[in-house]
Amino acid sequence: MTDKTTGSHVAGTKDTAPGGEHPLVELRSAGKSYGNIRALHGVDLTVHPGKVTCVLGDNGAGKSTLIKIISGLHQHTEGEFLVDGAPVRFSSPREALDKGIATVYQDLAVVPLMPVWRNFFLGSEMTKGPWPLRRLDIERMKKTADEELRNMGIVLDDLEQPIGTLSGGQRQCVAIARAVYFGARVLILDEPTAALGVKQSGVVLKYIAMARDRGLGVIFITHNPHHAYMVGDHFSVLRLGTLELSAARSEVGLETLTNHMAGGAELAALKHELAQVGGVDTEELPEEGDLRAPAAATPEGQS
Numbered sequence: 001m002t003d004k005t006t007g008s009h010v011a012g013t014k015d016t017a018p019g020g021e022h023p024l025v026e027l028r029s030a031g032k033s034y035g036n037i038r039a040l041h042g043v044d045l046t047v048h049p050g051k052v053t054c055v056l057g058d059n060g061a062g063k064s065t066l067i068k069i070i071s072g073l074h075q076h077t078e079g080e081f082l083v084d085g086a087p088v089r090f091s092s093p094r095e096a097l098d099k100g101i102a103t104v105y106q107d108l109a110v111v112p113l114m115p116v117w118r119n120f121f122l123g124s125e126m127t128k129g130p131w132p133l134r135r136l137d138i139e140r141m142k143k144t145a146d147e148e149l150r151n152m153g154i155v156l157d158d159l160e161q162p163i164g165t166l167s168g169g170q171r172q173c174v175a176i177a178r179a180v181y182f183g184a185r186v187l188i189l190d191e192p193t194a195a196l197g198v199k200q201s202g203v204v205l206k207y208i209a210m211a212r213d214r215g216l217g218v219i220f221i222t223h224n225p226h227h228a229y230m231v232g233d234h235f236s237v238l239r240l241g242t243l244e245l246s247a248a249r250s251e252v253g254l255e256t257l258t259n260h261m262a263g264g265a266e267l268a269a270l271k272h273e274l275a276q277v278g279g280v281d282t283e284e285l286p287e288e289g290d291l292r293a294p295a296a297a298t299p300e301g302q303s
């Protein structure tokens with residue numbers, strides 16, 4: 001575990017792929033500057049098949065920049081980016097997709113009024129018949145979408161219903177099933193639970209676990225340490241563009257993770273500011289050390 005806040009380093013923390021294989025995706029001291037704004041610096045990250053790597057961080061921490069590098073929207077300006085052990089520099093998201101790296105964005109790229117099955121195949125429609133008589137193979141698309149969603153345990157009453165009528169959680173799940181069907185090896189999920197309630201978040205976390213169990217390497221971007229801890233194998237906390245914490249599940253507990261995300265020092269500063277405003281009983285607000293995880297939290301060092 002590397003903890004940048006304490007400077008401590010625990011031996012044996014470097015991720016090694018099972019069987020000594022290369023990670024699917026690896027960043028080595030990677031960084032990105034936009035002009036003279038350094039958005040990301042010195043980031044190490046590995047993604048292995050069948051594992052969930054969680055990237056946590058507050059607003060402006062650099063999460064989107066990190067996703068953009070891996071998904072081919074931006075290029076890194078420092079360090080190395082490797083896929084299957086080979087250095088890469090993508091010029092477009094298409095190149096990332098060709099390597100099996102699929103990204104599910106929070107504002108899902110769906111057409112709300114189109115049926116679920118049509119959105120499932122959007123941009124990659126099945127066709128039949130020879131050119132120039134080629135036409136959409138609607139029956140096969142409906143059947144395949146139905147099978148694939150069922151395989152992922154997603155049972156919808158009617159695939160003809162417009163995707164816009166599904167709940168946010170269901171839409172995320174359809175997007176995950178779609179990425180799995182189209183051969184993703186690495187699935188990047190951009191805050192999939194951010195806009196969801198507790199129950200819907202639980203459903204999405206279940207499908208993240210299913211994608212993992214199917215052997216995909218998942219990068220789960222989130223603000224929420226509790227959600228991360230439900231499914232994560234490795235946790236990377238970004239702060240102001242650098243890695244503040246990088247730890248395997250066996251090395252970090254939910255409590256530590258929550259404290260990192262809550263930003264104890266920032267909370268103390270906020271408490272001080274609130275005290276100046278008046279009208280808020282700051283005595284009742286928690287101290288840094290009081291930021292406790294829920295009772296069900298896994299004890300430190302256990303998973």
Ligand SMILES: Nc1ncnc2c1ncn2[C@@H]1O[C@H](COP(=O)(O)OP(=O)(O)OP(=O)(O)O)[C@@H](O)[C@H]1O
Nearest residue numbers: 034037038039057058059060061062063064065066
């Ligand atoms: N295109 C850009 N040009 C200049 N600066 C940028 C650009 N994109 C991001 N930044 C800066 O880089 C830093 C990291 O931003 P980034 O969007 O990666 O953070 P984030 O963790 O995704 O935040 P949020 O959760 O708010 O989306 C911020 O200071 C941001 O202002």
